Amino acid sequence: MIYRLLAMNIDGTILHDKQKLNKSVKEAVEYVQSREVIVTLVTSRNFVFAKRIAKALKLDSLLVTHHGAYISQNNDEPSFVRRINDETVNDIVQFLENYHTHIRIVNEKLSVSNVPPKQKRLSRTVIDPNSFSAYHHQFVNKVSDYLFSEQVHPTHIEVVFHNQADVAEAKLALQNMFYEVNINQFGNQLIILPRGISKLTGLLYLCDQLKISLKETVVIGSGLDDKEMIEAAGLGVAMGNAPKSVKDAADWVTRSNNEHGVAYMVKEHFRKQQPLSFLEKMNIIKK
Known part of the structure; x- marks a missing residue:
């Protein structure tokens, strides 16, 4: 061949x-x-x-x-480019905040995530240390509050669960609630993508x-x-x-x-x- x-x-x-x-x-x-x-x-x-x-x-x-x-x-x-619509993103994030998770919403220009455990709140934007370029990570106390005032138009959402037992439950619930997305599980992480992507x-x-x-x-x-x-x-x-x-x-x-x-x-x-x-x-x- x-x-x-x-x-x-x-x-x-x-x-x-x-x-x-x-x-x-x-x-x-x-x-x-x-x-x-x-x-x-x-x-x-x-x-x-x-x-x-x-x-x-x-x-x-x-x-x-x-x-x-x-x-x-x-x-x-x-x-x-395929994005998850803003209303769906808001609903998904609000649902996920009922769990002990680290949530990151991502597009081609920036990502926004809640403050990782054991870290102080970062109110500023930081440069991606792995890329040495102008891709920005914004850390906020609560992602849903940020989305209330800003639109991100994400390509995907990354979620890390701190309790392994919560992952399957959350995945099943998301699949039943949101037909617009695909939910992919990798260990204690969910990757949420636009359907068909x-x-x-x-x-x-x-x-x-x-x-x-x-x-x-x-x-x-x-x-x-x-x-x-x-x-x-x-x-x-x-x-x-x-x-x-x-x-x-x-x-x-x-x-x-x-x-x-x-x-x-x-x-x-x-x-x-x-x-x-x-x-x-x-x-x-x-x-």
């Missing part, structure tokens, strides 16, 4: 555990681009952070960010824009939210540090993010694939 697109997760995949980008990943991306394969990122991270990583990797493709809810190539205008739908959108079939994609991921993409891709690759269920869904399990797993996989596989222009010239593939 000839592959035209390489899609990679960020956390636990191209970043090692100290949140640094390995030089080996940059070399691997340059190598696969020399084969004329398009490289992109598919991530739960905000667009500002993903764009910074893309710049370091010299990527100029559309980036699938915010769990698939925000797809863009530049900071000015998204190619695709996921990393896979983001990848499908990208494939449609590029006129590439899903069978012509390679996906490398490490998180539970990557599993669906890995199963659907032409070649699904799990990092060595991925959970067992993600590895079981993959066609290939590479080394961990701390052991240069992306570089190892890319060079092992793509050394066997000639540049696409050569394959087209030889009539091995169609233009």
Whole structure:
């Protein structure tokens, strides 16, 4: 099979555990681009952070960010965006505040969350320490009070429960109350997305824009939210540090993010694939 697109997760995949980008990943991306394969990122991270990583990797493709809810190539205008409407957000937040939770509502410009336990209230906006860019986190005492005076237009909501027993109960209640959203559970965390949105739908959108079939994609991921993409891709690759269920869904399990797993996989596989222009010239593939 000839592959035209390489899609990679960020956390636990191209970043090692100290949140640094390995030089080996940059070399691997340059190598696969020399084969004329398009490289992109598919991530739960905000667009500002993903764009910074893309710049370091010299990527100029559309980036699938915010769990698939925000797809863009530049900071000015998204190619695709799906949001949770403000009334639904208000109702969800008010419901969640009945539990002992840390709530974070997110869009492409900022996020707003209640003050984490054991921290003093931060009334100012702070720069994301991981992105070194103008993506802002606003900490407030009560998210619903903030929403009463401000509109955020979020792409998604992230909720961490401090009592594990509350998670399933809250998830079931939210599913029964709000048809407009998808509720995804990962341990004691819920990710609330607009209905029909996921990393896979983001990848499908990208494939449609590029006129590439899903069978012509390679996906490398490490998180539970990557599993669906890995199963659907032409070649699904799990990092060595991925959970067992993600590895079981993959066609290939590479080394961990701390052991240069992306570089190892890319060079092992793509050394066997000639540049696409050569394959087209030889009539091995169609233009």
